[in-house]
Amino acid sequence: MTAIRKRSVRIAGHRTSVSVEDEFWESLKDIAKRDALSLDSLIARIDEGRSTNLSSAVRLHVLRDLRNRLENRAERGSDTIAAPASLPQ
Numbered sequence: 001m002t003a004i005r006k007r008s009v010r011i012a013g014h015r016t017s018v019s020v021e022d023e024f025w026e027s028l029k030d031i032a033k034r035d036a037l038s039l040d041s042l043i044a045r046i047d048e049g050r051s052t053n054l055s056s057a058v059r060l061h062v063l064r065d066l067r068n069r070l071e072n073r074a075e076r077g078s079d080t081i082a083a084p085a086s087l088p089q
Contacts, residue, residue: 011044018043019055027062 002021009018020028032042043058050057 009043010040011047016054018058020058024059024062027065028058031062031065 002023004019004021005025006017006019007025008015010016028042029039032039035042037045043054046057046061047054052060
């Protein structure tokens with residue numbers, strides 16, 4: 001079982017913490033890199049639109065991103081999608 005780790009981030013000029021599993025954190029970093037954003041900027045965007053606690057919002061963002069990529073891939077006619085580098089194969 002993966003441990004949940006607390007990490008500090010800066011949102012709107014103040015520090016806060018996010019507690020998520022390593023796999024979600026690594027996937028979040030992959031998304032930020034792909035979208036040419038800093039990790040703090042991506043988390044700030046997630047924070048703006050959230051309706052739950054920040055850690056849950058981060059997990060949901062990663063899940064939605066994966067679902068969107070799967071749907072886009074299916075629309076293009078491919079049955080598979082490569083796992084992010086941060087996920088075990």
